[in-house]
Amino acid sequence: MLADPRVPRQPFDQFKYIPLSDTDRDTYLSFGAGTRERFESNNAAGFGTGSNGSQNYVISRNEFHADLRIANQIQAFVQFQADYAPWKTMLTPVDRDKLDLEQAFVVLTEPIGGGTLKLRAGRQQFAFDLQRFVSVRDGPNVRQSYDAGWADYENGPWRFITFYSLPVQVRDVTIFDDYSSVTKQTFGMARTEYKFSESLFIAGYYANFTQANAQFANASGDERRDIFDVHLNGKANHFDFDFEVMNQSGRIGIEPIEAWAVGALAGYTFADVNWSPRMGIQFDAASGDGNTKQNFGTFNPLFPNGYYFTLASYTGYANLIHIKPSLILTPTSSLKIMIAAAAQWRQTTADAVYTQPDIAVPKTAGRPGAYTGSYGQVRLDWTIDRATSFAVEAVHFKIGDALRNAGGHDSNYLGVEIKRGW
Numbered sequence: 001m002l003a004d005p006r007v008p009r010q011p012f013d014q015f016k017y018i019p020l021s022d023t024d025r026d027t028y029l030s031f032g033a034g035t036r037e038r039f040e041s042n043n044a045a046g047f048g049t050g051s052n053g054s055q056n057y058v059i060s061r062n063e064f065h066a067d068l069r070i071a072n073q074i075q076a077f078v079q080f081q082a083d084y085a086p087w088k089t090m091l092t093p094v095d096r097d098k099l100d101l102e103q104a105f106v107v108l109t110e111p112i113g114g115g116t117l118k119l120r121a122g123r124q125q126f127a128f129d130l131q132r133f134v135s136v137r138d139g140p141n142v143r144q145s146y147d148a149g150w151a152d153y154e155n156g157p158w159r160f161i162t163f164y165s166l167p168v169q170v171r172d173v174t175i176f177d178d179y180s181s182v183t184k185q186t187f188g189m190a191r192t193e194y195k196f197s198e199s200l201f202i203a204g205y206y207a208n209f210t211q212a213n214a215q216f217a218n219a220s221g222d223e224r225r226d227i228f229d230v231h232l233n234g235k236a237n238h239f240d241f242d243f244e245v246m247n248q249s250g251r252i253g254i255e256p257i258e259a260w261a262v263g264a265l266a267g268y269t270f271a272d273v274n275w276s277p278r279m280g281i282q283f284d285a286a287s288g289d290g291n292t293k294q295n296f297g298t299f300n301p302l303f304p305n306g307y308y309f310t311l312a313s314y315t316g317y318a319n320l321i322h323i324k325p326s327l328i329l330t331p332t333s334s335l336k337i338m339i340a341a342a343a344q345w346r347q348t349t350a351d352a353v354y355t356q357p358d359i360a361v362p363k364t365a366g367r368p369g370a371y372t373g374s375y376g377q378v379r380l381d382w383t384i385d386r387a388t389s390f391a392v393e394a395v396h397f398k399i400g401d402a403l404r405n406a407g408g409h410d411s412n413y414l415g416v417e418i419k420r421g422w
Contacts, residue, residue, distance in 0.1 A: 010386065016422070026072040033064040034421030040414070042312065045090060047399055047408030049361055057088035059095065059141040063102060075107040083141045094140035099175040102145055115155025123147050123168065128191070129203065129231045130242055131305035132263050132317065139307040142170050146187070147180040157195040161205075164188040167303070186210045187302075200234040209302060214252055217352035217360035218289040219296045221253025227302075241266040248300060258295040261286035261317060267328075278328040282342075284309075288319025288351030291366065298351055298358075306356045309342075310377050312395040312413035316354040320372075321345040334383040344372040346402070353403060361406060369402035391417045 021027040043054040065079035081102040085095040105122030123145050128134045137144035148165030165187050166180035191205035207227040214223035231244040241264070248259040267280030286299040299318050306313035309322070324342035331337070346353060349370050352360035375397040382390045397411040 010422075020070075024071055027070050028068075030067040030069070031065070032067070032422060034062075034419065036061040036417065036419045038415055038417040042411070042413050044397075044409055044411035046355055046359075047314065047361065047397075047403050047406075047411055049363075049403075049406055049408045053090075055088060055090060058084075058086045059088070060084045060086070061141050061143075065103070073109050075109075077103060077105055077107075079103040081142070085141060092140075093170045093172070094137065094142045097142045097170050097172050097178065100170075100172075100178045101176060102143065112153070113155065115153055115158075117153050118151070120150040121148075124150065126150070126163075127305075128205075129233070129244060130263070130265070130308065132244060132308055133229070133246060133261075133302045133304055135303055135305035137303065137305070139305065139311060139313060144168070144303050145178075159193040161191040161193070162189065184212055199236055202230075202232050204228075204230045209300070214300075216252070216289070216296075216298045216358070217354075217365040218291055218298065218350070219252045219255055221255075223250070223252045223257075223300070225250040225257060225259075225300060238269045238271055239267070240269070246299075252296050255296040256294075257297075259287045259297050259299040261299045261301070267326075275329040275331050280326040280328065282322070282324040282326065284317065284320060284322040285347060286317050286320045288346060288348040290348050291350040297348075301357055304357050310375065310395045310413070311379070311393045311415050312397070312411070313356040314375070314395070314397050314411060314413075315344060315372065316356045316358050318354040318358050319347050319351040320354070321347055336381045338377070338379040338381075340377045341374065342377070343374045345370045346372055349402070353406075361403065361408070363406040364402050367402055367405060369400055369405070371400035371402070373397055373399040373403060387422050388418070388420045390419075391415075393417075 015031040018029040020029060038059050041056045045055060062082045063079060068076040079102045081097060082099045083097045085091060088095055101123060103123050103125060105120050105124045107118060107120045110117045125136045125145050127136045145168040146165035147168060148163050150163040152159060152161040166182060167185045167187055168178050168180050169184060171177040171179060187209050189205050189207040191203060193203040195201050209225045209227060211223040214220060225248045227246060227248050229246040233242045243264045245262045248257060250257045263284045265282050267278045269276055269278040287297045289297040301317035304317050322342060322344045324340055326338060326340035329337045349368060350366055352365040353372055354360055375395055377395050379393040384390055393415045395413040399408050399410055
């Protein structure tokens with residue numbers, strides 16, 4: 001759009017489009033940056049079990065990039081990140097990364113056989129569907145990158161994707177020390193997508209995931225999972241829905257794996273009513289390990305989007321049954337308010353309650369009490385201008401007996417966030 005000189009310019013737009021050719025508008029250099037500042041108050045991280053306790057802190061994500069395009073055929077992209085967590089005392093690997101390479105890849109685009117082939121190699125980010133299981137991990141401070149080779153071919157309603165990747169591990173000892181390793185984790189996929197129409201979409205894929213020295217409540221060891229996933233998404237006549245189901249097999253140590261998960265969202269928008277209310281319902285379930293010694297049953301959520309449930313990310317997508325009705329109001333085109341309440345149970349009491357992404361809460365596996373708890377959630381999103389957005393989210397989680405008997409207590413979360421990019 002900025003290639004058109006008639007388009008009004010905003011501050012710094014001169015750096016977003018720097019033409020490199022007098023004859024080809026698609027050959028240019030672009031620079032960009034973004035920052036996200038979020039204050040979080042959490043009085044019971046991990047439900048207050050173990051050494052977890054109350055915290056008030058800021059997480060700060062800062063990104064800057066350069067993007068070279070040549071004739072709609074070649075792209076070279078590099079992005080750096082500097083992430084900090086002032087006043088946070090209980091740090092996790094996704095909280096802080098002083099200065100590192102977030103993405104650095106090259107893309108080749110070629111028309112072939114009536115369609116378009118794209119080849120991409122290097123450090124990159126990708127996500128699929130609602131990011132239940134494969135995401136860019138936008139909720140925490142440090143996003144998920146992959147050192148990967150990627151190919152996709154799109155022709156009419158069809159799209160075929162395949163890639164092999166080494167997920168990037170965050171180290172944060174010195175600058176530029178993030179790494180990937182074939183002995184730590186690998187993740188590859190072959191995926192097919194089909195668009196019946198602009199409002200109805202289906203996708204399916206086979207993926208393979210490996211991880212060294214995985215730790216679950218009822219098993220540990222080197223992990224290999226063969227994954228089959230089907231996803232269906234659509235909307236019609238103010239009704240929208242999203243459905244995804246995944247099966248996992250393989251081994252952890254010497255134990256065979258048999259695990260599954262299902263996620264579903266549906267809603268109806270009253271478009272002719274003030275504030276266009278959308279009434280929604282969400283259902284999620286994921287298997288836990290029944291401790292039968294025949295198969296290991298704990299579902300691995302892979303690379304989940306934690307705020308698929310809430311920004312507080314109290315529970316993970318493992319050994320879970322989750323039901324959540326919601327109401328979304330849109331007072332203006334730039335303001336959205338969401339109100340929700342949810343209840344959660346364990347799929348089996350033989351397995352633990354899990355926090356994000358798949359960390360077992362101590363002293364919950366094998367203990368009585370299927371009911372995990374319930375929570376209320378309120379979120380406000382305000383798009384201030386083209387480059388700036390603001391959000392507030394509050395969550396209160398009332399725990400069940402299994403967590404209370406493990407030393408946990410009710411939890412409160414408040415997040416206040418502002419993002420700006422150019």
